[in-house]
Amino acid sequence: MFQANTIWLAIGFSGQLLFTSRFLVQWxxxxxxxxxxxxxxxxxxxxxxxxxxxxxxxxxxDPVFAVGQASGLFIYTRNLMLIGSKKNREQSS
Structure with missing residues (x-):
């Protein structure tokens, strides 16, 4: 059986892979x-x-890491909301 540490390390590396993938998509x-x-x-x-x-x-x-990531989530969510609002306005026109 996997230990909790191993599972959380996999979650951490998965998150880092997802986060890094955004740069590849943008590039x-x-x-x-x-x-x-x-x-x-x-x-x-x-x-x-x-x-x-x-x-x-x-x-x-890790409070420093947690606050940094939590702050970013607001920005990412807001950008997606703005994109959705723009699409709705364009469809209404």
């Missing part, structure tokens, strides 16, 4: 467009990675 989108762009997937990877890393930080009882 590929920018290269394709030949300009700097931030695709919606960037914000979804940010939210998923940030939430996973927040869980890991709480388990590690």
């Amino acid at each position: 590929i989108a920018s290269e394709r467009a030949r300009r700097s762009v931030v695709p919606v997937a960037f914000w979804w990877f940010s939210l998923a990675g940030g939430a996973t890393l927040l869980a890991y930080a709480i388990w590690r009882r």
